[in-house]
Amino acid sequence: MPAPFKLLPALLIVLGLSLGACNRSTADSDAQPTSAAATEASAVADPQDPCRLLEPADVEAVLGAPLAGPPFRAVSVQGDQAGEPAIDGGVCWYETAGFRSLAVQVIWTDAGRVVAGIGGYLAKADQGSGGLVTLQDGSELTGEWDEVRMLGCCDFMALRGDSVVEIDFGASTASAEQIGPLADTALRRLDTLLPINGNAGVAAARQRLARRAPAGDACSLWSASDISELLGEPQGTPERSGDSCTYVYLDERNRQQMFMSTVVWRNGYRNYRQENAMLGGFAANLARELGGAKVLTHADSIDGPWDAAQNSSIQFNSVRNDVQISLRHSKLSLDDIRALIQRAYVNLHLMPGSAS
Structure with a gap:
């Protein structure tokens, strides 16, 4: 018999949650x-x-x-x-x-x-x-x-x-x-x-x-030398929690900063679209509360080493070849994000380049 009918998948609605023939x-x-x-x-x-x-x-x-x-x-x-x-x-x-x-x-x-x-x-x-x-x-x-x-x-x-x-x-x-x-x-x-x-x-x-490449370690997207080259001196060992990893580093002013990455190894296109829809709804509500402030950038306006990307006040979302990588941060510039995510996709052998 077929598997039971699917109910609506759990969405990341509470913001305090840790960011969800022919021609063949x-x-x-x-x-x-x-x-x-x-x-x-x-x-x-x-x-x-x-x-x-x-x-x-x-x-x-x-x-x-x-x-x-x-x-x-x-x-x-x-x-x-x-x-x-x-x-x-x-x-x-x-x-x-x-x-x-x-x-x-x-x-x-x-x-x-x-x-x-x-x-x-x-x-x-x-x-x-x-x-x-x-x-x-x-x-x-x-x-x-x-x-x-x-x-x-x-x-x-x-x-x-x-x-x-x-x-x-x-x-x-x-x-x-x-x-x-x-x-x-x-x-x-x-x-x-x-x-x-x-x-x-x-x-x-x-x-x-x-x-297909198997699912890997969430903290394998960047090496310590990657973080040092792209952002600043790493502080301690990255902390993994499921498919998320938290990195701490010193910025150019010697201040401690951090960001958290989350990777979806398969079914990334589906997860990317569902998360963006949820985040878009939140951003629209937030914009109304803030008198029309823009808190979401549409995916098509962000160029980079991904198939699609979208930025919101909550996280930066990207996907390439069905692998989704998202970042939550407070201090990273768009150039920093591009460099980080490009290095991650190179390290995962999803785009040309020398992996670290």
């Missing part, structure tokens, strides 16, 4: 199951396989790139096992070679009872409206749904009758307006499933996962 030629070697187990799995059709609702080409059009391999079943969307390939997993994972992804889950029966206690933005379609709903930003969508829920920035849930299709698009650059038609297509296919088996893609996905 690019991955032909990965696109075919190589193990006997995968071949055997591909011959068995599961009537509750979440990968049987969308054509890979439909997803590729939204992701803007070919998939790295066939869609595969995975353990979960969030947490340490996010995107981990698993036979009979409750999530269908669609992933490009650059680690942009969409994740699809389904509640096949009794969905109304399950989602009744879930929060988020709710839009119900009026009878006779053709499934017309209005999202938070005022945009309108139509589909074969009775209601639509948006959880956070990037989780689209569509209810029809006693079933729900949920699409998490946090690790993509897609908008809810782009995801709506995908959810509508998936709902329409609940009655006539595609001849796709998500278990058949698991072996190839495991091979790709094995080639």
Whole structure:
């Protein structure tokens, strides 16, 4: 049976908390199951396989790139096992070679009872409206749904009758307006499933996962010589707490300063987008309280050694190649941040350069 339906992941709302086919030629070697187990799995059709609702080409059009391999079943969307390939997993994972992804889950029966206690933005379609709903930003969508829920920035849930299709698009650059038609297509296919088996893609996905760098020590992003070169003389040993690390150093005036870094080793694109949405909401509220003061800089305006970055009054967020690095500090300039994060990505072998 599929894994239980995902509820809204815990967000870092309390500020005192410690900062949460077509065209597949690019991955032909990965696109075919190589193990006997995968071949055997591909011959068995599961009537509750979440990968049987969308054509890979439909997803590729939204992701803007070919998939790295066939869609595969995975353990979960969030947490340490996010995107981990698993036979009979409750999530269908669609992933490009650059680690942009969409994740699809389904509640096949009794969905109304399950989602009744879930929060988020709710839009119900009026009878006779053709499934017309209005999202938070005022945009309108139509589909074969009775209601639509948006959880956070990037989780689209569509209810029809006693079933729900949920699409998490946090690790993509897609908008809810782009995801709506995908959810509508998936709902329409609940009655006539595609001849796709998500278990058949698991072996190839495991091979790709094995080639990714494993999670490392949160205090391995910079050596003592890196800190000395870029900021000032290190003071003591960096202190690790989970995936965060605190550094203390002396600045040019011989004053003690500190900063804390947090790294998300996998699923960084999704975490980056979700955190920014949360921080953006806080920043907007804070700006209103401060009479319109600007406390958030949009990601597209910050150039640097990252795929995307965003600065707020709480932390600096960046992501590259699905690894997210964030910094909390009080004295670092943007140039300091660029230099630090570039060195970290070099040390992690995510960009060219000489690692320390």
